[in-house]
Amino acid sequence: MLKRLVTSREAILLGAIVVLLGLIATRFPAFVAPANLANVFNDTSPLILLALGQMVVILTKCIDLSVAANLALSGMVVSMLNVVAPGVPVPVILVVAVGLGTLMGMFNGLLVWKVSIPPIVVTLGTMTIYRGIIFLISNGKWVNSHEMSPAFKAFPRAAFLGLPVLSWIAIFAVIAFFVLMTRTTLGRAFYAVGGHPHAAVYAGINVGRTQFWAYTLSGALAGLTGYLWVSRYAVAYVDIAGGFELTVVAACVIGGISIAGGLGSVGGALLGALFLGVVSNALPVINVSPFWQLAISGGAIIIAVAFNAQANRTKGRVILKSAEHAA
Amino acid sequence: MSTTSHHVPDRLQSSLQRRLKSWESLLLVVAVAIFLANSFASPYFLNAWNLSDATFNFTEKAMIAFAMALLIISGEIDLSVASIIALASTAMGAAVQFGADTPTLVAVGLGVGLLAGAFNGFLVTGLGLPSIVVTIGTMSLFRGIAYIVLGDQAYRGYPESFAFFGQGYVWWVISFEFVLFAIVAVIYGVVLHKTNFGRAIFAIGNNPTGALFSGIRVSRVKFILFLLTGLMAGVAAICLTSRLGSTRPSIAVGWELEVVTMVVLGGVNILGGSGSIPGVVIAAFVMGLVTFGLGLLNVPGIVMSIVIGALLISVIALPRLWSYWRRG
Numbered sequence: 001m002l003k004r005l006v007t008s009r010e011a012i013l014l015g016a017i018v019v020l021l022g023l024i025a026t027r028f029p030a031f032v033a034p035a036n037l038a039n040v041f042n043d044t045s046p047l048i049l050l051a052l053g054q055m056v057v058i059l060t061k062c063i064d065l066s067v068a069a070n071l072a073l074s075g076m077v078v079s080m081l082n083v084v085a086p087g088v089p090v091p092v093i094l095v096v097a098v099g100l101g102t103l104m105g106m107f108n109g110l111l112v113w114k115v116s117i118p119p120i121v122v123t124l125g126t127m128t129i130y131r132g133i134i135f136l137i138s139n140g141k142w143v144n145s146h147e148m149s150p151a152f153k154a155f156p157r158a159a160f161l162g163l164p165v166l167s168w169i170a171i172f173a174v175i176a177f178f179v180l181m182t183r184t185t186l187g188r189a190f191y192a193v194g195g196h197p198h199a200a201v202y203a204g205i206n207v208g209r210t211q212f213w214a215y216t217l218s219g220a221l222a223g224l225t226g227y228l229w230v231s232r233y234a235v236a237y238v239d240i241a242g243g244f245e246l247t248v249v250a251a252c253v254i255g256g257i258s259i260a261g262g263l264g265s266v267g268g269a270l271l272g273a274l275f276l277g278v279v280s281n282a283l284p285v286i287n288v289s290p291f292w293q294l295a296i297s298g299g300a301i302i303i304a305v306a307f308n309a310q311a312n313r314t315k316g317r318v319i320l321k322s323a324e325h326a327a
Numbered sequence: 328m329s330t331t332s333h334h335v336p337d338r339l340q341s342s343l344q345r346r347l348k349s350w351e352s353l354l355l356v357v358a359v360a361i362f363l364a365n366s367f368a369s370p371y372f373l374n375a376w377n378l379s380d381a382t383f384n385f386t387e388k389a390m391i392a393f394a395m396a397l398l399i400i401s402g403e404i405d406l407s408v409a410s411i412i413a414l415a416s417t418a419m420g421a422a423v424q425f426g427a428d429t430p431t432l433v434a435v436g437l438g439v440g441l442l443a444g445a446f447n448g449f450l451v452t453g454l455g456l457p458s459i460v461v462t463i464g465t466m467s468l469f470r471g472i473a474y475i476v477l478g479d480q481a482y483r484g485y486p487e488s489f490a491f492f493g494q495g496y497v498w499w500v501i502s503f504e505f506v507l508f509a510i511v512a513v514i515y516g517v518v519l520h521k522t523n524f525g526r527a528i529f530a531i532g533n534n535p536t537g538a539l540f541s542g543i544r545v546s547r548v549k550f551i552l553f554l555l556t557g558l559m560a561g562v563a564a565i566c567l568t569s570r571l572g573s574t575r576p577s578i579a580v581g582w583e584l585e586v587v588t589m590v591v592l593g594g595v596n597i598l599g600g601s602g603s604i605p606g607v608v609i610a611a612f613v614m615g616l617v618t619f620g621l622g623l624l625n626v627p628g629i630v631m632s633i634v635i636g637a638l639l640i641s642v643i644a645l646p647r648l649w650s651y652w653r654r655g
Contacts, residue, residue: 259460298471
């Protein structure tokens with residue numbers, strides 16, 4: 001039991017993060033000061049939120065490449081809403097952002113479920129469509145800090161028990177997803193659908209509908225993150241979070257979520273995101289150009305997926321292999 | 328239908344041809360319709376030089392799309408092609424700084440493309456990793472290297488003779504790129520439809536295990552396909568760099584989407600096993616005409632990408648919805 005715990009994916013990743021922090025601390029002790037670590041966590045919160053949604057989608061053998069575009073569109077809509085009607089309270093803004101993100105996620109899910117288009121094609125397509133719609137509604141203009149109302153910008157920064165609201169939302173989402181994935185039938189269904197779709201059908205699980213719910217969750221989180229993103233950085237334009245979908249997939253793959261579906265955990269997604277968060281925050285500290293970021297996350301994806309493949313190689317004989325190909 | 332024919336073709340070939348016939352003719356109708364719509368919408372469309380310019384919208388992407396078609400038919404995918412262009416272009420730009428001449432630049436472009444393709448192929452066939460994650464990873468890695476080398480700078484100063492690949496004309500309005508596109512199309516068409524190697528690609532895409540048991544070296548074929556895709560990305564990098572005359576790390580960003588769209592629009596099954604090169608050729612013209620026509624109407628590039636994205640989804644969705652509706 002203890003051995004399994006120590007050699008688990010999450011423990012190895014946690015060890016890697018601790019070693020990484022230790023290495024940085026030898027030269028820059030200020031980096032591991034509690035206040036700075038809290039900053040790093042806060043900075044990584046959007047990635048954690050998106051990685052949780054992506055995890056669920058990947059567990060069901062799908063992928064969501066439209067999360068960053070969804071985030072940007074939701075963020076732009078609430079920013080423009082805030083410019084037009086500065087009096088709209090933050091809870092309403094939150095509802096609008098989450099609702100819009102949910103609808104976009106549902107659209108992905110419906111195309112996968114009802115029209116059975118391969119997930120990669122669906123989300124590659126909606127990625128450009130959502131991104132293009134931002135241009136259409138904004139005419140390519142920016143919504144700048146001075147146009148946003150103070151309440152709109154203050155929400156993610158407001159401190160509560162020593163941490164900003166943004167961090168609390170990430171913490172709450174991690175707990176909620178932990179409960180969802182380990183304590184509910186829907187959570188079980190996500191694993192079942194990805195682990196063995198045919199067996200899931202015989203167990204009475206609707207595979208398509210489960211994937212639809214996965215996309216809906218991912219979309220809802222992307223919408224929520226959209227508002228948090230634009231209010232935290234106090235700017236909204238067409239290209240915000242451009243290419244961030246790859247970072248999100250990277251966080252999941254590093255966190256040990258198998259792209260083949262059915263394998264992964266909330267802890268893995270959290271640690272995968274934190275790993276990338278520590279790296280991206282440490283680069284400027286150790287005086288490495290931020291231009292290294294892209295190559296590092298690419299290398300991390302490849303190493304992680306190679307590592308996963310070694311760890312997950314099935315031991316023993318596969319009986320009734322042909323059953324897997326039966327329709 | 329097949330019962331009345333005297334010639335007894337083999338099963339795979341016949342079903343493929345039937346399927347493709349209808350899809351290709353449908354595409355051709357779409358292409359002609361867009362052509363007519365364009366000539367009505369803009370008075371500048373029907374001009375030999377304008378039409379020649381329009382071909383630059385798709386020739387580079389289409390050359391990658393042919394190799395990508397083979398790869399997708401075999402059941403794999405390569406999302407790193409646009410990043411390979413960035414890497415190859417950066418390498419050529421760096422070579423220029425050391426005073427490389429045009430033949431050396433071409434060798435560098437093709438060589439980097441081959442190396443990148445070999446790296447993808449090794450990870451997928453050697454280590455047995457899923458190509459979609461591997462190439463999402465190399466997509467970041469290859470472009471990331473271009474960013475490390477260039478940062479916010481750009482390479483310029485390509486030799487004068489290098490400009491021919493992207494800006495040269497062979498005869499009247501016929502550009503070098505268009506000729507290259509036509510030659511590459513014929514080569515890939517012959518390889519896919521007339522050789523044992525092409526047959527093996529279809530076999531692998533339909534049933535990899537079955538193909539293996541029929542004596543096809545599945546891993547080797549797939550490795551060669553990744554090599555070819557990398558090579559074509561290298562060719563596209565040479566043409567594009569020559570056409571632009573400079574290299575930035577953001578070169579060809581988002582092209583992987585357009586290349587995959589072109590392949591899928593051309594009737595290649597995204598899940599592997601079927602497709603044709605003539606289909607991809609017509610799809611290339613369709614996409615080139617759409618983007619060029621929209622450009623003449625002053626539609627901004629990002630709106631065109633909405634059209635491309637919608638095209639990608641609807642092209643796959645419509646036949647499925649159609650059969651869904653017919654079944655009732």
